[in-house]
Amino acid sequence: MQNLVILAGNVGATPETRTTQGGTKITSFSLATSRPKRDSEGKVLKEGGRRIEETEWHRITCFNGVAKTVAEYVEKGQKVMVRGRIHYTRWTDQENIERYGVEIIADEVTFLSYGKSRQQQQGSTQDNEDDDIPF
Structure with missing residues (x-):
């Protein structure tokens, strides 16, 4: 059996990065x-001819x-596809209440669109070459 998740969607906020004491980038x-x-x-x-979506x-x-x-x-706002696995966590908070969480550990992130700053750069260049997304 395999724990496999594939999601495609929009990035909700600028990614946050930290580094562990051991040097692992997260x-x-x-x-x-x-x-x-x-x-x-x-x-x-539908509402007003448009379908209603759940996010x-x-x-x-x-x-x-x-x-x-x-x-x-x-x-933020960029379209990406994430391939990875579901990871569940359990911890006890400062008030001694047991908490649960879930996250997706990404093995691959595929860019389905450019970020806004890259789109603006593309729009301001005058060359006619088709640029591929680099990853």
């Missing part, structure tokens, strides 16, 4: 995924090389 970001909202019969709900937020954690690339190139 970058985290939130990812929003959406799906159409359905009624009890399974029909897609879910996922906490993504990257390590080492993937963490470095994400920290350098990923921006």
